[in-house]
Amino acid sequence: MHGSRFNDTQVIIEVKEQELKKQKRALDKLHESYEEDMITKQVFLERKAIRSRQIQKLEEELRDIRKVVVDERNYPTVEQIYERMGQFRELWGASMTSEEKNRALKKLVERTVYDREGDRVELTICYK
DSSP states (O other), rough: HHHHHHHHHHHHHHHHHHHHHHHHHHHHHHHHHHHHHHHHHHHHHHHHHHHHHHHHHHHHHHHHOOOOOOOOOGGOOOOOOOHHHHHHHHHHHHHHHHHHHHHHTTTTTEEEEEETTTTTTEEEEEOO
16 A cells, blocks of 8 residues: 555656646746747746746645655554554553653654744654
């Protein structure tokens, strides 16, 4: 199951990268058209704004996808997941303090990534 998701994500990345290259080539051609007086400045600026927004959107999508993608080799086996869950349950059940509960959580969570933009906070939890 994990391999399939990884492959699907890789395909999505490749498609988005191809679309990004296409948009960048189109922007280059737009510059050439303007330099060769094939289009007016107004048309150039309008089309440039559209292409630039599309390029920015694709770059953001690719960055977001890559942020979440983990190399398939790093996925734990089902047995490893059950073992970690068992360790977590034992430690959590015996935990009395916040520090002990944090140690229990470290059996499952490798790190938590905080991405703050203004009032918006995005959390990405990276499991072991």
